[in-house]
Amino acid sequence: MPTATAAPARPATTAGFPKPSxxxxxxxxxxxxxxxxxxQTALTESDINSAIAVLKGGMLRAAKKCEELEVxxxxxxxAKHMMTCANGTCALQLxxxxxxxxxxxxxxxxxxxxxxxxxIVARGANPIFVDALHDTFQIDVADAARKLTPNxxxxxxxxxxxxxxxxxxxxxxxxxHSLKVIYDGAQSHLATYKGKGLGTFGDALTYSFYATKNLxxxxxxxxxxxxxxxxxxxxxLRSHGETDKYLHTxxxxxxxxxxxxxxxGCSKLDRLEADTNARRAAAARYDAILSxxxxxxxxxxxxxxxxxxxxxxxKLDPTHFACTRDxxxxxxxxxxxxxxxxxxxSLTRQPAFKKFTDAQxxxxxxxxxxxxxxxxxxxxxxxxxxxxxxxxxxxxVAAAYRA
Ligand SMILES: Cc1ncc(COP(=O)(O)O)c(C=O)c1O
Numbered sequence: 001m002p003t004a005t006a007a008p009a010r011p012a013t014t015a016g017f018p019k020p021s022x023x024x025x026x027x028x029x030x031x032x033x034x035x036x037x038x039x040q041t042a043l044t045e046s047d048i049n050s051a052i053a054v055l056k057g058g059m060l061r062a063a064k065k066c067e068e069l070e071v072x073x074x075x076x077x078x079a080k081h082m083m084t085c086a087n088g089t090c091a092l093q094l095x096x097x098x099x100x101x102x103x104x105x106x107x108x109x110x111x112x113x114x115x116x117x118x119x120i121v122a123r124g125a126n127p128i129f130v131d132a133l134h135d136t137f138q139i140d141v142a143d144a145a146r147k148l149t150p151n152x153x154x155x156x157x158x159x160x161x162x163x164x165x166x167x168x169x170x171x172x173x174x175x176x177h178s179l180k181v182i183y184d185g186a187q188s189h190l191a192t193y194k195g196k197g198l199g200t201f202g203d204a205l206t207y208s209f210y211a212t213k214n215l216x217x218x219x220x221x222x223x224x225x226x227x228x229x230x231x232x233x234x235x236x237l238r239s240h241g242e243t244d245k246y247l248h249t250x251x252x253x254x255x256x257x258x259x260x261x262x263x264x265g266c267s268k269l270d271r272l273e274a275d276t277n278a279r280r281a282a283a284a285r286y287d288a289i290l291s292x293x294x295x296x297x298x299x300x301x302x303x304x305x306x307x308x309x310x311x312x313x314x315k316l317d318p319t320h321f322a323c324t325r326d327x328x329x330x331x332x333x334x335x336x337x338x339x340x341x342x343x344x345x346s347l348t349r350q351p352a353f354k355k356f357t358d359a360q361x362x363x364x365x366x367x368x369x370x371x372x373x374x375x376x377x378x379x380x381x382x383x384x385x386x387x388x389x390x391x392x393x394x395x396x397v398a399a400a401y402r403a
Contacts, residue, residue, distance in 0.1 A: 018322050020400035025334035031396060032336030032389040039212055040379040043264070050263040057259075065262030070222070072269055073207075073215075076190065079199025079224035081231035084262060085238055088186040088208025090255035091221035092119040095204040098233045099180040100125055100154040107147060107179075109139040110346045110366035112158040116184045117347050120156065127356055128152065129348050131363030137161070137299040137313070137373075141169035143363065154180040159188035159198065161342070161375075162214070162279075162308035163301055167193045167201050174202075182206070186221075187310035189214045190276045194304040199224040204234075209265060214279070214310050215272055217265045220257055275380035279309035282382045286312050289391040293398045295320025311342055312378040315369070323401040329374050331401070335393035339374040346370050 024030035054065060066084045074082035085091050092115055100106055102124030108117045111132035120127045131143040139157045155174055157165045165183075174181045185191075185198055186208035192198065199205055207213075209220030225231055236243055241252035290296050295317045301307055316325045323331070329339045346366040348357040376390055 017324075017327060018401065023331050023334065023397065023400050024336075025331045030335045031393040032386075035336040036338065036377045036386045036389050037379070037381075038338040038340065038377045040381040041211055041216060044267070046270075047264050047267040050267040051260050054259045054263045060258050060260055062256045062262065063259045065259040065266055066257045067262075069257075069262045069265040069269065072266065073189075073222065074199065074224060076197065076269075076273075077199035077205075077224060078197030079205065080226040081228070082199070082222055082224045083231065083234055083238060084220065084222045084257040084265075085255045086221065086257060087219045088184075088206060088210060088213075088221040089115040089119060090238075090253070091186075091206035091208065091223045092116065092182070092184060093122060093253075094234050094237050094255060095182050095206050095223045095225075096120060096123045096125075096154075096156075097237055098230060099182060099203055103151070104153040105149045105151040107144045107152060107155040108347070109156070109158050109160070110348050110363040111137055111139075111343075111369060112160060112184065112347060113186065113343070114347065114350060114352070115186075116156055116158050117353065121353070121356075125154075126151075127347075127353065129353075129357065129360055129363055129366075132366045132369065134365050135300045136163065136166075136302050137365075137369060138163065138165040138302060139170070140365070141166060141173055144170075145173055148177060152177065152179065154182065156182045156184060158184040158186070159191055161299070161313050162188045162191055162310035163299070164188060164191050164193040164198060164305035164307070166302050168304075171201065186210075186213065188308050189310075190272060191308040192306045193302075200226075203227070203230065209261070214276060214308055215265060215268055217261045217268070220261045220265060271380075276308050278380040278382070279378060280307070282378060282387060283307070283309045283312050285387050286376060286390070289387075289394060290314065293394060295402075296394065296398060309378055311375045313342065313373050313375050315372045316374065318372065320403055321398070321401045322403045325372055325374060328397055328401060331397045332393050335389075335396060337377065337390050337393040339376060341370075341373065342375050344370055 022028040070082040104125045110129040117127045181202035183205045204225045207222040209217040237252040241248045241250035348362045
């Protein structure tokens, strides 16, 4: 990490880092007084009216609205079967349970949200943590191949930040070693790979509809697949293993959605494509901004993929700056540009997985990303002014902290 000696032109601070006086964090004028909203989760009148219509009907269980959401999202993503459920974590659990067994070794990205791996552990299987690619930050399939064991039966891969992984590589590895493939699509609604919806690929794909997701219903999730028998199994598991009225052929759960959630999901689905395109347009403008700032870069997009840009993540190369990532983000915040870190630690640094990681160690790229990345404001309602403010703030902070 650079110290104050790396930046002799600027006044030193008590922390040993420069303290440029033009920055808002040091008393200068902020780029945006109003601030740029980090996310936009407001419901429209039609979202609210859809929920009210269900409330007025009085039957709140999973019914017509959940079914409508399943049919429409399935069609939009190229999946034969779509099954709504309570949230994205339940979706992973419902997908994992029929596809691998307790005691199996299951490959999982070390750079993902905890649920991708924790539901492997909940299944009684062993997560085998795979490194990230240095350019896309997505699962490194060559590293996955190196980590295969005689007990490896499945691979899970997260389309992180909304960007599809190298699906061809995942599928080729899976075909060669007879692995089941589960994609975690919690962040990637309507992303595509080689012109196809993500529901086309793998044994199962899971979604989250958590409040801040591209399709946010508060809580909610779904699993898609293309195999009739697997779909029947997942549906049964979702509802206490029930295959006929009060006939339970296996132990299952109550992981059902409800129709209020389903109605909000259907209403938001009406504009998901337009909202996703707005995210893509904002991302293209961020790309142009970053191309002019040395030391800041975004992960590249997997060849053949079109991202849904749930998040727009930036990597700060510490050799270019006389500050840490956190100091850079604090300065951006003072300029009116909030940021967030996805994620502050890689999964192998989570105490919950110590039992597995003591022996496995820490995949180096995933490990290093945790101190370098931050996410910029990203949503469908970013205006020209917002994007201009983000660009100005980034340029200002980058210049002030230039090493
Ligand atoms: C990649 C990923 N997987 C799984 C989940 C879990 O989804 P939920 O919060 O709906 O349980 C999330 C949610 O943040 C996620 O981002």
